[in-house]
Amino acid sequence: MDQEKIDQLRDYYDTTDVAEHFTDATLQTDTANEVLVSTSIRLPQSLMNQVRSQAADLHIPATTLIRQWIIERASTPSAPAVVSVADLQRFIAEQAHPLAS
Numbered sequence: 001m002d003q004e005k006i007d008q009l010r011d012y013y014d015t016t017d018v019a020e021h022f023t024d025a026t027l028q029t030d031t032a033n034e035v036l037v038s039t040s041i042r043l044p045q046s047l048m049n050q051v052r053s054q055a056a057d058l059h060i061p062a063t064t065l066i067r068q069w070i071i072e073r074a075s076t077p078s079a080p081a082v083v084s085v086a087d088l089q090r091f092i093a094e095q096a097h098p099l100a101s
Contacts, residue, residue: 043051048062055062 051065052062055065058065
């Protein structure tokens with residue numbers, strides 16, 4: 001937004017009574033049941049760009065999309081890891097007799 005548009009908006013709201021637009025407004029005093037905490041993670045720029053792009057397609061902030069993904073993953077029970085007996089035997093044999101380098 002250019003400075004001229006910002007100045008026009010400032011002048012408008014400085015001189016206009018907008019109270020009539022809020023006659024049906026209600027104050028929400030309820031709070032979240034659980035405190036939200038902030039955390040920081042380091043992601044490759046290319047990955048964050050992909051997240052931002054997907055979030056923009058959904059018209060939501062990237063942090064909201066990331067939170068949704070974490071909630072979804074955290075609330076989905078993990079599938080038990082299944083390893084075939086043959087793979088397990090092969091692994092044990094390789095560990096017992098590593099290839100000479």
